[in-house]
Each structure stands twice: as structure tokens, then as C-alpha cells.
Amino acid sequence: MNRFLRRTRAIAHKEMLHLIRDPGAVYMALGVPLVMLALFGYGVSVDIDHIPIAVVDQDHTPASRRLLQELTAGGDFVRAADLPSPEAALPLLGRGDVRGVFVVPEGLARHRARGEPGALQFLLDGSDGSYASVALGDAAGVAAAASGASAALDLPIRVRFNPTLRSAIDIVPALIVMILSMVSTLLTALTVAREWERGAMEQLFATPVGRTEIIVGKLLPYVGLGFVQTLLITTLGAYLFDVPIRGSLLLLFSTSLLFLVCMLGVGLLVSVVTKNQMVSVQVAVIGSFLPAMLLSGFIFPIENMPALLQAIASVFPARYYVSILRGTMLKGSGVSLLWPQILPLALFAFLVLAVAVTRFSRRLA
């Protein structure tokens, strides 16, 4: 046992020296996550607001002016133009200067004063589906608010955990999963393959060092590096995009560590099997990025997938970590709620390392 620890420590120490002397991996581990966080966090926002619209006020009453003010007060719409008639707005719609035209027809205030139903008109550019549906929803909301207590039925909707349904709150945890998957897999994907390519493995395997010692020793420095990376992107992710961390930090970081070991293990396995840095990197990217992106519930909800895809998704650790992160960050869930997600992660970590060790052949050919 003592010998096991000594050799493992020596391998870890040597690997750390490689890292320090060739800091490319450190830059990759800390730089790439930042870039990805910025790109996805700011770029892939599904929040649509500040929609430019033209308004046409044909009523010219204090009530109509108030209505139009309310329309843009929420920030959903920006009043880009004031026009005399809907027809005048058509060229602007065509050019894409405005996404919609809000028309208050003449006599609205008069009708309303008499208690008769009034009608507003909203012309919408339907060429961009997501804009159109968001704008439609927002406009309906404004109109409903403007119609006041006259609505017969009131359906109070309260969204929990993300009351304003801001997409960042939903995206950031998934983003953490994606970044950690890809970068950590890449980190270890190179290590074993590099040693084969350099010829060092031939000498190493002639010494009494065991395969488990090599695998664990190589894993350790990257767990450290990966942990710094996790701290960085969870902290920055939470801070920049105003995502709350409602659960325990200890749970958040210990589960992150577990996930990290899973993905570093995948990288090691790929490296052990391919023995080639080029192939290893490609397999690692495809094998970590795609499942994390497509099968984690990040983009497509797993519940909506066909049974076969659901089964495949349940093999990858990404989906469990997404649930854990959403749980700890947004819902404040504890171990008692999250153990069904933590358990598969632990199992995966153990299995992937065990397979990496057994597939790690001491033979050169």
C-alpha cells in the first residue's frame, strides 16, 4: 500500500511538472471555459426584449396615449416610430426596422367609456418565429392589463425558481456541464497517448509501477486543475448572469468534483485505448461535447425523447449533473432529493476508471 501511494504520488508529481512546463493545458483548462461561458452566456440568450415596433395612434385621446406608454414601459417593446396610418408602417416592416405595428383605432376611448368592447390592432412580422411568438405574448399581456378588471376569468400563473423565466438561469447550469465535460475530457485525453508517442511508456512499463498507479497518478493533477476551473465558471456564471446558488456550496462542489472525475476518466479511457494524441482529441471532443449538448436535457428535454434515446442519455453523466446543478443552484435541493442523480455519477466514475485500468495494456503490440 505504501508503495502504491509512493508511485501514485510520483506519477502525479511528474504530471504536474509537465503541466507547469507546458502550460498550454492550463490555458486550455482556464481560458476555454471563460470564452465558452461568454459566448454561450451572452450569445445564446433566448430572452427577447426591446422589440422595435411602430405605433399608430388614430384615437388621439389621453387614454390612448396612456395605453401606448404602458405598452413600452415594460421594456419588451421599443417605440421606434410614430406613424399616421398602418399603411405607412408597411415599408418599415418590410425592411425589418420594426418587428410589429401597434394600432390604436379611432374612437377607442369613446367605446371604452361606454363600456363597449374595444379593439386594438397588432401587425406582426412573422418571418422570425421566435420573435413573433414572444411579441405576441407580450402584446397580449399588455392588452389584458389595459383592459383592467373587465376580464371575467383570472388565471394566476406563478413560475417558481425562475419567476421571470430568464433563460440565463436555465442555461448557466447546463453551460457549466457542457464546458466541464469538454475541457476536462480533453485534458486527460492527451496524457496517456502523449506518453506512448514519446516512447516513455515503454520504459515505464518495464518498471514495477502498476497500471492503477499510473491512471490514478495521472488523474490527480487534473482533478486539481479541473476543480479550479469549476470554481471559476460556477462563480463567474453565477455572478455575470445573476444566477442564484440557493443550495449548499459543499454539495455543489463535491458533486462537481464527482462529475469532474467522470469526465477526466472518460478522457483517460479514450487516451488509453487510442494511444494516439490526434485520434484521442477527436474522440474526446465528440464523445464529451455531443452527449453534454444533446443528451443532457440542455437543449432537448430528455422526457420528450424516444425511449431509445432516453436510455442512451441515461448512460452519460451529463444529464445527472445538469439535474444536480439545477437542483443545488436554483432549487436549493439537498442530498436527500438529489441522491438519485449523485449515485449514477459515482457509479460512472468508478466504472470508467476501472475500465481504463483494465484496458490499459502493458504490451506494446
Next chain:
Amino acid sequence: MSAIVVQELRRTFAGQVAVDNLSLSVEAGQIYGLVGPDGAGKTTTLRLLAGLLDPDGGRVALLGRDPFGRDGSFRESLGYMPQQYSLYGDLTVDENLAFFREMACLSREAFAARKERLLALTRLAPFGRRRASALSGGMYKKLALACVLLHEPKILLLDEPTNGVDPVSRREFWDLLHGFLADGMAIVFATPTMDEAARCHHVGLLYQGRLLAEGAPSELVRAFDHPVFRVGGERASVESWIEKSPDVLAFTPAGEQLRIVVRRGRELLVRGAEGDALRLVLRGRDGSRSPAFDATPASPTFEDVFLARVHERHEQTEA
């Protein structure tokens, strides 16, 4: 019991035979030279001995232990130095040594003493903080040797360790090895060069994965019974007759002259016109005869033996 015993070892790569029914044994305190041209199977043989490849057949015993089994304890007493660069270039001399100390789990005291001795012997002491990749070829090889000698292995496998090393460093390398032999180490030394082979206690001539001849270099030379001549005369004419004659087993340039090995009993010697100088006539395949070349009998060298054995092996496989 011999330190290393190899019995009918075989290994093929994609149908190509690399090691062909190889048997040999090495005693403790002996250097066994595995001599052969590139592609003869030297590296494969050493990798098999180190347990880095599985054999297709045959057995190996290192101090009685099987390198192909589940028991890895033989590695405690094994030192293996691959032909290619295998240390960590971005680690310093000291760091490389410290790494291999940990692999062997040496105690601090044992390591300090051995490191001091090895660094003194290899004269690497002033370069402790230099990165391995910044060492010269000879120094790198000496560091690699120091790394495999740290745990004082009983069995040392060296794959062309002096390849690319200057003659002075090469000499130091051999001195280093001889120092360890006295402690009972058994060494297998793979090399393509004949002068290094001649320094071994025992050599095996490896060709196409087979041992063509085996024994002490001096014995092999003494037992060699084909006559050797240094032949003068017009070079082009001599070479064309060497080409034509089935009796020439080997030839090597020796300055102005050519060294040739003629099949025993097929040498045709005539006296020159002056009466004292010896002249050699070669016979062509069709019975034709060459002009008489000036010839001086020479005693066979290890290289003559090796080349002639390879030639004879060719004749056998063609027949």
C-alpha cells in the same frame, strides 16, 4: 541456474516472423551481445524479454520468473533501456532520477549513495538541473542508463544503448557496465556494430529472427574455418569477380584493398611471377577463372564471421 533462459521464443507481426525459435541463456555476471543488422529482431527479442510483448510461442525465465504471467515481481529486478528516447525531456536530470527512484521505491539513503556514484561515473553531476532534452546524445544515453541502474537490477536489457554516442562516451559506457557485472548482473546488449559485440562475453548472431551462431567472440573467430584474404589489384575487376563467384562468402572494403572470405577448399592460390607473392584466382559460376589478384592471407575478424554466416544462411534459404 542461468539468470536469463529463453526457449524456442517465437513472435510474428502480421504474418512476418520477427523472432524465430530463439533459444539462449545468459549467466549472472555475463554480457550477452545480441548482434545483427537492422530488422534482425533484436528489439523484438528484448521487448519480449522485458514482458512488453506477448510471444506466439516459447518460454522466458528471468531469475526463474515468467515475464508473461500475472506476477509482475520480475520487474523489481529488471532494468530495460529502450532504443528510442524514453525519458521525460521536460524534466531535469535530477527529476528524471527522482522519478525512477520512486518507481523502484528506493529508500532515501540507498538513493543518495547510488545517485552519487552513478552521477560520478557518468560525469553527469554538474548537469543535475539541466532538462533531459537539452543533453547531448551521449549524456542522454548515460542518464537513461543511470535511471535503469538506480535500483541495481539483476537483469539489464540494453537496446543499442551506444547508438549515436561518441567513442569516448562509448568507452565510459562500457566501463560503467563492467563495474556492475562484478556484482552479478546479467546483461543483454543489442547492437548492430561488431566492435561492440566483440567486447561481450558471449554473442549471438541474430539474423531474420534466428541465431546463426553463438559463443564467445574469440571462440567464434577461432572456430571459423574459411580463409580470409586482403586482395589488391584493380578494384572494379575484383568487385566484378566477387559478384560472379559463388565462392566469396563475404567482402568488406579495407582501405585500398578488399577483405574477402572465400569458401573453404575453394580458394585457388597461385605463386606470382616473382615467386614469393601469393595470388588468388576466383572461379565464376560457369567455371571461368578470374585473373590472379594479389592476395595476403589475413586472420578472420568477428565481422568476417558475421558476414559469412549471414551469406551462408541466405544460401540455405534459397536452396
